[in-house]
Amino acid sequence: MDIASFLALKEFDGIEKRIGDVQQQMELNRFNLFTISSYNAYLENFHSDVIKLLLDPQERHGHHNAFLDLFLDYLIFLGAQIDKSHYGLCQVTREKGKIDIWITDSTSKKTIIIENKINNAGDMENQLENYYNYAQSCGFQVDSIIYLTLHGNKNAPWTDNLELNAKILNLTAFKNNDDLCRGWLQKCYEISKDEHSRSFIFQYLKLIKHLSQQGMDREIKEDFYKIISTDSGYQKAKAVAALVAGLDEYRTDLLLEKINGDYAPFKKIYRYRPNHQLFERYYDNDILYKIDVQLLSGGNAQIDFWNPGQDHQTQKHNVSEKLKSIGLYEEFEHGGAGGGMYKFFDSDAIGSIEEVDSELYNYLMALFKKLR
Known part of the structure; x- marks a missing residue:
């Protein structure tokens, strides 16, 4: 049985809703x-x-x-x-x-x-x-x-x-x-x-x-137990767990492959964490700007635009004015990595992980172009 067939087993049907229901009830009663x-x-x-x-x-x-x-x-x-x-x-x-x-x-x-x-x-x-x-x-x-x-x-x-x-x-x-x-x-x-x-x-x-x-309720655990107890299910479950654990790193790899070096006006890139990519050394009127891109768990993503090395008020002013000058201020919120402004890509609103990553790539390329 391949991984696709393994994940298509009827026991997995609706498991995200079942776990979500348990978590919702926990929150209500917490x-x-x-x-x-x-x-x-x-x-x-x-x-x-x-x-x-x-x-x-x-x-x-x-x-x-x-x-x-x-x-x-x-x-x-x-x-x-x-x-x-x-x-x-x-x-x-x-x-x-x-x-x-x-x-x-x-x-x-x-x-x-x-x-x-x-x-x-x-x-x-x-x-x-x-x-x-x-x-x-x-x-x-x-x-x-x-x-x-x-x-x-x-x-x-x-x-x-x-x-x-x-x-x-x-x-x-x-x-x-x-x-x-x-x-x-x-x-x-x-x-x-x-x-x-x-x-x-x-x-x-x-x-x-x-x-x-x-934790997960007993019925969900029992269903999963039955799955991993047959047809090398445990090895397949471990393989799936390993793939999920490395998914956000892979998403980051795919993003960089698609960008293919076209990240000007930034002059340097750096992988801060497996799922966290930095774009650095962009100066505009002697002000240094930086972009962080994070591929997050749950299929979400985030772009952070900030001005390193400045106090909070100076950074807030610099980042806000720059985004206003390229017509994107309303699409960002204050906060995020570095304390500048950020844009969040929500998988619940956008759709599949692939759709999130596609929207992230298109937006990031458009942002690079406007900054140029």
């Missing part, structure tokens, strides 16, 4: 109260504290058993053998007996254990068995053990206790329609009676989604 601090939001205790606060009927949210009832409904929907009437007078505690979140009812003597692994912490030896035995030693009958992860990439470890294994329920924070966000948190948000609770839950929902969507 701005939330909890990500302002990069510390607490990434700790296991943080997520346990938030979930406990919402589940606890005695907590400051003021919704009494409403959020807990929704959580129990969610667990029952997923198959947990729970009688809601057994949790009418329950307590929710943190780190009692080292259990992350412990829901207990002293009247019914029923309990639910929640083990939080949202940040992918490792499992201690016999961790779930120890929790189960501790709950029983306190006189409680365990209805369910919830093993909560961010993406659902791992499940609770199996134990030697078959009765315990039957009570384990693996939950995903954000991945599908049955995850914690859609199955519980979103419903808590919808029934919230005051702006304080709604805002708090909304911000936490955004945090969970942001954490879950970091």
Whole structure:
């Protein structure tokens, strides 16, 4: 299979949109109260504290058993053998007996254990068995053990206790329609009676989604994994990656080949970086001008026109006046390499990389001609 056929595989169809959608969702969810601090939001205790606060009927949210009832409904929907009437007078505690979140009812003597692994912490030896035995030693009958992860990439470890294994329920924070966000948190948000609770839950929902969507999503990775696992796919993928990595250097080579030495009034050229070409030593009325051409990632390009060796105000004046004298001032913006003025070639607006490079070449040659 040649590279063209490799890239034409159906698994690549729309992959740029799929990745773009994930990145867009990440950006939408990135701005939330909890990500302002990069510390607490990434700790296991943080997520346990938030979930406990919402589940606890005695907590400051003021919704009494409403959020807990929704959580129990969610667990029952997923198959947990729970009688809601057994949790009418329950307590929710943190780190009692080292259990992350412990829901207990002293009247019914029923309990639910929640083990939080949202940040992918490792499992201690016999961790779930120890929790189960501790709950029983306190006189409680365990209805369910919830093993909560961010993406659902791992499940609770199996134990030697078959009765315990039957009570384990693996939950995903954000991945599908049955995850914690859609199955519980979103419903808590919808029934919230005051702006304080709604805002708090909304911000936490955004945090969970942001954490879950970091990087490409699992489905895209799975499709790519299948591609590179067959028909020398890995070698072809490496070849494509190498070609992409060297693409902007190649684009710069092609540009210079097309210019073919016709870059007067500039007297010297220099390759500053593989994708960054300089045109130097053009004097006009004793003012030195320089052009930088950058072939940028994403198929974009940029021309920078500037006056080296001058302070910002002098350079701004010199470059502006020169571009005005050749009728191109309105096509450039202030800034860019060197602090002069620049023109950006946007592949989203122009089209293919080849079309960008063609427009760049034609514009650059016209610029050289006007400067002459």
